[in-house]
Structure formats: structure tokens, C-alpha cells
Amino acid sequence: MESSAELLNEIAEALQRGDDERTRALVSDAVARKITAKQILDQGLIAGMNVVGEQFKCQDIFLPDVLLAARAMYAGLDVIKPLLISEKVASRGKVVIGSVQGDLHDIGKNLVGIMLKGAGFEVVDLGSDVAPERFVETAKSENAQVVGMSALLTTTMTAMKRTVELLKTQGLAGTVKTIIGGAPVTAEYARSIGADAYGYDAANAVEQVKRLMGTTSRNT
């Protein structure tokens, strides 16, 4: 019988291949062999996803490969979710995302959501045309650490500023971090409205969220 380390490695490799069925089966095996959910998550699923992230950054693989790996990640997570709760394993973090008020464009935001989930974060997707109040209320009710806002129009960008300000007036500015992105958005704009981060594309958004969560170096 292979060692636990070998099995975890196999999970990471199945995930890298984007093989969701194999990932699910291997994670079930690992659970049956009493490997902890935390180990499966950190040393199997997230370890595999970290490799995928690096390969994507180096352009050795492309976005579809990342998304397939993300799908395999969900498959593995489905199996261990109850155990993570019972083992009281802290989530990697929760992110509330949405396209801002007045903006119905959601392709970029959706991509960020898929990538964040693939990286092991919990994602609450509020969809499009999301009012500042709704971002803030959801962040509070979900105990989210990050609010991610997307806009494609210069006219709707101002809603980002209102959300950041609302978080501040509600005393959440330190505990709920903000990240913004979208075609007209820039790092300068993010700074000017007091947002904590700016992601220039979906992969970069994941990097920034990791930084905001303070998990950049975790298991990497």
C-alpha cells in the first residue's frame, strides 16, 4: 500500500491533470485511510493547485487547464467538506464578489470567482448590479474577509468608492478588505478610493486575495 504522502501526491497530480473523477476517488481513499481533512486539503488539493497556478503564470498551461483543475478541486472539497467542519479546520477564507451597482457585466467577475474557488477560497457570488449596502451586509452576515468588486464601465466605478466608504463608516475597514478590478479600473484608482488591492486579471486577483488573507506563503 502506498504511503499517505504518496496518496496525497497522487491527489495533487490528479488535480493538476484536471481529472475530477480521479481526484474525488483519491480523496475518498484518503478519507478512508484516516488522513485528516486538513492534510488532504493542504498537502493534496491546495498543493496541486499551487503547481497549477505556477504553471499558468509561466504559460506552460492555459486558462482552461486551470479551470479544469479548479473543477477537480471542487470535487475533492465536496468529499471533505463535512470533515473540515467537524475537524474545525479554518476555511482558507471567504470572499464576497459581485459586479457593482449599475453594471451588468459579469464575465470577468465570474472568472475571478472560479479561480478563487479553485484556489480553495469560499466564494459568495452576489451576481451583477450589486448595491454597496448589499456587499457590506453580506460581508457581515457571511463573516467574509474580503469583498471583491468588478466594473466594466467608468460610470459604474464610483459605486466601488461608495462601498469602500460604507465599510469604513461601519467600522469594518480593518477586518473586511476590498479588492477591485475590471477594464477601466487601475491600481491608481484603487489607491485613490482606499481599496486594499487591485487585480489586473483573474489570476492576479487570486494572488492579491491571498496577500490580503495573509496566506500567500501557505503551503507554497
Next chain:
Amino acid sequence: MRPTVRFLSDVLVRQIVDEAREVLAKVGVEITNRTVGRLLMEHGAQIDPKSNRFLLSGTMIDRALGTAPSGFRLYDARGDQALDLSGLNVHFTPGSAALNILDFDTSEIRRPATRDYVRYAKLMCGLKHIAAQSTAFIPNDVPEAISDSYRLYLSLMFCEKPVVTGTFRAESFRVMKEMQLAIRGTEPELKEKPLTVFSCCPTAPLRWSNDTSQNVVDCAQSMIPVEFISMPLAGFMAPVTLVGTLVQHTAETLSGIVISQCAKRGAPMLYGGSPAIFDVRYETTPMGAIETMMIDCAYSEIGRYLHLPTQAYIGLSDAKLLDAQAGLESSVGATLAALSGINSVSGPGMLDFESCQSLEKLVLDNEVCGMALRLIQGIEPREDFPAVPLFEEMLREKHLLIARHTRKHLKTEHFFPGRVIDRANRPRWKDTGSATLGARAHLEVERLVKAWTPSRLPETVRKDLTRLMADEAKRSGMNALPSLE
């Protein structure tokens, strides 16, 4: 369907060929090499008593066209097929025999040395859209007498791709053939699997120099492919009109075919050239001129009409730097060449009227070639009909990024250029250093040179090549070859 471009009607092609045949029959060609002259006489050529020019009859031309092969294949140093020069197949090879290189570090155009050539040959191994290497420039740290064979030696030592090359003097053919025999083993094997193409250039108008015509004969007798590089200059050493220039190009090239086929029936050759218009403002021969490219494409149509494989010097630039002019002229040329179905396209890397090679431009042109090759793959349905299921899937899954259809066709439907082509959004581009095209190309040159893996030629063969080259160098007074480190 494969997209194509045409410049000549069928009627005009026939007219141009008929006129060129008349020119060869009535004006003839000047040939100074006595052996070649005798060969032509034996095959029916007449000498015009007034001009001493060789008159080639329609019968001679028809006989030559009847035996010239309609295509051939080139094989790499290990004997694997690399290029199929027939039909509408398109392959790229660097522009050849530049005197200079553009030094990235100093932005100066300077004479190259062995070290530069070694870097070039290593780089060529990594440029996947440029199928053949060429003896792209002339190292100046060896005697001139061996500068032709020395280029071939370095190319064969460092890169396995087949080589487009040529001699600068007839005597060099011997050692250049011996090098190829060292790799293939025997004459029959070399004939069966050609490794090189030799460029043979008539001199405009309608002349064959002693060395070049000898080289045509030498190559033909060894069944080493040649490419005829007729170079009419429209408005100077050729009629100013494109059709007039095409008549001259056709006549000069047909005369080469006759010499070749008289020397050896069935000898492989490319119907090639490097014509240009003459820019009467600057007294230059712009390779980036649109008319130059039109002449190239048009003569390739004539070559195809004659059932011959084709070659052209096209996709070069007259710019002196890796600037926008370099990009635009090379791209237009490579695109037109690909659409024309020119079998061997000599051009990548070249600047400054065929006189300057640039490693950084080679890297950029590699992407131009890749795009041109994708272009001629055309547009074909690939499991696109019926369309409804895919659209249903898109609505159901909200995107098609990981759809089976996407995964199956992504890498063939979309061409993915290397990092020299910037497709990042602006913040990402800024975040990664705001690199200019030149800087990106230079990084890629360095990366590919570093990633080079040694040629898999057996050590014994490499030693044989070095011995042949060292002996040749000694005959020219050079006792030790430059270091290859």
C-alpha cells in the same frame, strides 16, 4: 479552404513564359564558364556569332522542364524529414549570407564573428516556425576563402535543421559536399535525403558567372538541390514594369533550369529569386517594397504553372533597427508569401537590404511565420454543426472555457505566439516591467540560446566535420579554427 492570393491571370502567365522563351532563343544568356558552355552546346545550344551569347531553344527548355522534379524533400542532420517542398506547402528559412548583424547591446550594425554565428545556430534550434536554418551571415574571423564552408560547418555542428546555403567560390563546393557526406555516410544516402539547398544566382541581366554556373552543375551532378536566385532590378537592370521584370526573371530562371537539367536530368531545384524594384531616389533595392513582394508572388505563380517548387527572398525589411518598419515589411512579406504558397520563404531575421541579420528579429519573425502558417490553415468547420448543442451548453455552463469542444480545438484553432508578442493587459504589462518589443525579443534570444541542447550527431561525425573544416582552413593559411566555446 486554404486562402490564396493571385496576381497573374492564366493568360498573362502564359504570355510572360512565351516572351521569356523568345528572349532566351533570340537574346540568349552570357556564360563565361567554358565547361558549362560546352555542356549547353552538347545539348543543342547555339552561339550567337555577334554577341557570343548562348541561345537556348524552346526544345531545350521543354526538355529541361520535362525532367525537372515538381518537388523534393529536405531532411535534417539525423535523416528525419523536415520540409516537403512541393504543392502549396510553405516553409520559412532565415534570410541568408548577411555581411553584418545588428548587435542588440550596442544597437550597432557590425561584422559578426564565430561567437555570433554559434549563438545564431543555437537560437535556430528553438525557433519552431522556421523549419530550415540558413547560413545566415558571414563570420569575419576566418579567411574569406573559407567563409562559405565555415558557415555551413558551424550550422551543421550546432543545429540539426536542414541548411539553405551556397558557395562564394566554385572551389568551396568540394568540402561543403564532403561535410554532408560525413553526416549522411554515402553518396546514395545524400541523394536520397538532401540536407542542404545551394543558392545559385544569375547576374542581371541574363548572365551566369563562372563560379555560379559551375556550382549549378556541381550540385546537379551530386543531386544536391539548388535554388535559382534571379535578381532583376525593376527600372535599372530590368524593365521598370512588373511584367517586364517577370519576363526577365522567367528567362534567367529557365536558363538555370536548362543548365541544371543538362548537367543531370531530374536534379532537384527551386524556382526562386530575389528580385526587387530599384528605388531611384535612394539608389537602393528595397526588399520591403510592396512591388518587390508582388514580383515574388507573381513569379511563384509562374513556377507553379511550370510544375516546379518555388522559393523567394520575401519577408525581409530594409529597416536598420528592430522597429515598426521592420515589423510591417516582414509581416506583409511573410503573409503574402504564405498566401502565395511559396515553398521556401527566405527572409526571417533580415534587415538593411539583405545585408544584416538580427537574432532579435529572428525571434520576432518566428512569430510572424507562425501567424502566417496559421493563416493558410484557413477556416474550416470543426464539429461546429449542428450549432445548437454547443450554444445550449454555453448557456447551461455559463461559459465554454472547459467545454470538450474548446479543449479539443483550442490549440489548433488559435495560434499561441511566444512571449515576444505582448498580449497582456496594460497593468500586467506594466507590472512585468513595461518591456519593449526589442527587450522582450532579446530576453527570448537569451532564453532560447540557454535552452539549446547539443546536436545529436554522433561524436565521430562531429570530429569528421571539424577535421574537414580544419584542413580547409589550413589550405587558406589558417592553422587553428576559432574557438567554438
